[in-house]
Amino acid sequence: MTLVRERVKASGGRPVLRHPLRAEAMRGFAPAAGGAVVLTLGAVLAATADRWQGGWVETRSELHAMLLLLLPFAAAAGCWLGGRERRRRTEELWESVVRGPLARFLASAVPLALWLVAGYAVTAAGASLATWPYARGDRPYLDLLPVDVLAVAAASVSGQVVGRVVAWRPAAPLLALAGYAVLGLSVASDDGADRFVNPALPVGHGEIPVGRQPAAMAVWVAGLATAAVLAYAARRRWTALLPLAAAVAAGGLLVQTGDGLWRTNPVENRQVCDTSTTPQVCVNARYGALLPQVTAALSGITGRLEGVRNLPVRFEDRLGAPRAGEVQLPMLTPLGSSLVRGRLTDPGQYAWEAVAMLRGRGDCGTLDPRVSLADDAVEHYLAPSPAEEYFDRLDARGDEERRAGLAERRAARERLASMGADARREWLSAYFAAAGDCDARKVPAL
Template structure:
C-alpha cells in the first residue's frame, strides 16, 4: 500500500474538520455546568421544596398511594414549577449580568446550540431533585398502603411540566435584562398556575398545577401523551421562536400544543376513571356474633384498628333484634341490614392506618346508626314530643358508644335508666328503638 493511499484512508476515517472539537467543547461545557454554578443547588432546592411541605403533612398522605401522589403533584407543580423557572431564568440572564452577551454573537455556534448546554444541566438537576423527593415519599408511604399503586402517568407529566417550565424561564432570562426578573417570574407563575383552580370551567385542566384527587381515580391511558404535548408544545414553541435559525419551525409544536389543548378542555373530568382496584369492598374476617366491617380496598389496613374501636359497640348490640349485621364505608351504598361507618380521614382521625381517637370514631359510627334522616322533620309540632325523641336518641348514642356524657345534659337521666336496665329488658327495648329508626313518627319511639 502506497503512502498516498494510506493518507487517503486516514482522512476518510476522520470526521469533517471542526466537528470533533465542537462535540468535545459541548461535552466539556455540559460537564462543567453540571458540577458548578447554580445547577446542583437547584436540584437540592427542588428536593427540599417538595419534601418539607410534604413531610409536614405526612399524616394526610402516608398509607394511601392516591393521597401521596395528590400531595406530591400539588407540591411539584405549585412550588417546584416556579422554583425551576426562577433558576433557569437566572441562568438565562447570566451573560447580561457578566456583560458578555455581545460576545456570544461572535461565536459560530447557533443560538439553539448555545441555549441547550446552558439550560439542560439545571433541568437535569431539577429532575433529579424531583425524583429524589418522589423516592422518599413513596418509600415512606409504601409500608402502610393497601390496594392500588402509584401512577406512572402522573410522574411523567409532573416531570414534563417542570422541564417545560424550565425552558420557558430560560428564554425569559435571555430576553429580559432586569435583575429581579427571576423572583418576579416565580411569583407570577405561582399565581398563573394556581388561579385556574378557582375556575369551574374545564379550562382549568390546561394548568399543569390543577389539583387532582387520586384516592379513587386514575388517569386514562392517553393522559400523559396529551398533557406532555400541551406543556412540551408550549415550551418548544417558545424555545424555537427564540433560538431556531428558522423561526417558522416553531409553528409545528404550536399546532401540536393547540391540538392537545383542544383534547384536554372537552375531556375535563373524563381525563380520569374510577380505579377498580381501590374502589372494591374489602371486609374483615367473619366471626360468630360480630358484624363485618367493609371498607374500600385502599383502606384495608385500617380494618384491625376500626374493629378494635367498635368492639364495645358490637358487644352492646349483641343479641339485639334489628342490630346491623355489617358496617360499610360511607363510599358504598349500604345493603339491607348494614349500617354506615363513621368517617376516617387521613390527617384528621387516621394516621398511618391507626385511628387517633377510637372513641370518637365509635361515637360517629353510632351517630350514623341512630340518625333518623327525616327530611320533613319528625312529623309533629309538639315541642315536648320532639325533645323527648331527641334526648332518647342522644341517650342511646351515648350508651352504645360508651361516651362519658351525652351531648345534651338533659339526657343524663335517660342514660342512667338505660344503664340500670336488666340486660334482657334492655335488649328488647333497643330492638324496639332500632325498629323506630325506619319511621319518623315520634309515637313509635319507645320511652325511657
C-alpha cells in the same frame, strides 16, 4: 499551568477536553437550584405529613400539588440563568464560539432542567418511602409522576427563553409571581374548561386519569416548550410550528374532553369486610389492612348488639349514599383527623360516631325529649362520647333545669343498663326499628 501540564501528561500528551454540559451540571447555579427544590418541597411535605403519609393516593395528590410551587420556581430559575450572559456582559464572547445558537442554548438549559427534575424526583422518592411503612392497602400510584417531571423541565426551559429575550433584571421574580397568579386563578376556577390545560390542576383522591390524559398533557407542555426554544434558537425558526401545532391539538383535546379524561378509581367502590360481627364491618379496599383496627374499635358496639334485630347488615365505606341494609362507616378520610400514619387516632371517638350513624337522626333538628333520652341511653350503653363526662360535670354545676336534665339522662342510662339481657335486646330491637325516624311515637319509651 502546572495543573494543565499534569492533565496533558495523564492523558498521554493529549489535551483533556471537558464537555460544556459537565461544567454547567457540576457547579454553579443548577446544582443549587436542585438543592433548593429538595429543601423547599421537603419542608412543605414534612409540615403536612399527617394528611398524606399513610395513603398512596394522598401521597400522589400531595406530590402533584407541589407543582403549584415548583413550576413558577422552575420558570424563574430558568429566566435568571437565561440572563446570566447579559449580566456578565459576555454575550459577544459566547456568540463567537463555533457551536450554533441551539447547541449553546441547550448547553445551559439542559443541566438546570435536569437538576430541577432530579430535585423533584428525590422529593417524590422520599415521600413514597415515608408512606410505605404506614400504608394500609392499595398500591403506589405513578400515573401523574412522568408528566409532572416533564412539566418541571418544560417550565425551566421556557423560563430560560424568557430570560434571554427580556433584558430586565426583575424579569425572573416577576415571572414567578405571574406563574403563581395564573396557576392559582386556574385552580380557583371551578367551571372554566381552560383549567384542564393546567399541569398543576389538583387531582382528587378518588380520581385517576384515563390513558389519553397523560399523553395529551405531555404533548401539551413539551410542545409549548419546544416551540419556544426553536422559535428562539433554531436556524430554521419555522420548525417551531410543528411542536406548536401538536401542543394546540393536545390542548384542544384536554379542553374539549375535560372531565372525560378522568374517572373514579375502581378501588374506591371495593370493600373489605369482616363478616363475623353484627353489623358486619367493611372498609374501603384502599385501607384494607386497617380492617382489624376498625373492627377492634367497634367491638364494644357489635358485641353488645349480638342478638338484636332490625340492625343494618353492615357498616360500609364507599362513595355515595349507603345502599339498603347498610349504614355509613365513620369517615376515615381525609387523612389527618381520624386516621394518621395508618393508625386510628381516637378509637373511642370513632366508636361514638359509629353509634350516631346507626341511629341516623342527624337531620331531625330539635328532638322530642323522649327521643333524646333514648338516644343518650343507647349511646352511653354502646359507646359513650369521650366528652360525656365533661358535659355531665358542666350540667351538674349548671342551673336547676340543666341539673334536672342530667338526672333524667342518668336515670334512663341506668334503666337500660339494669335490664335483663333478653329485655334489653327486645328494647334495642324496637329502638333500631325506628332508626332514622324523627317521629317520637315510634321510639320505645325508656
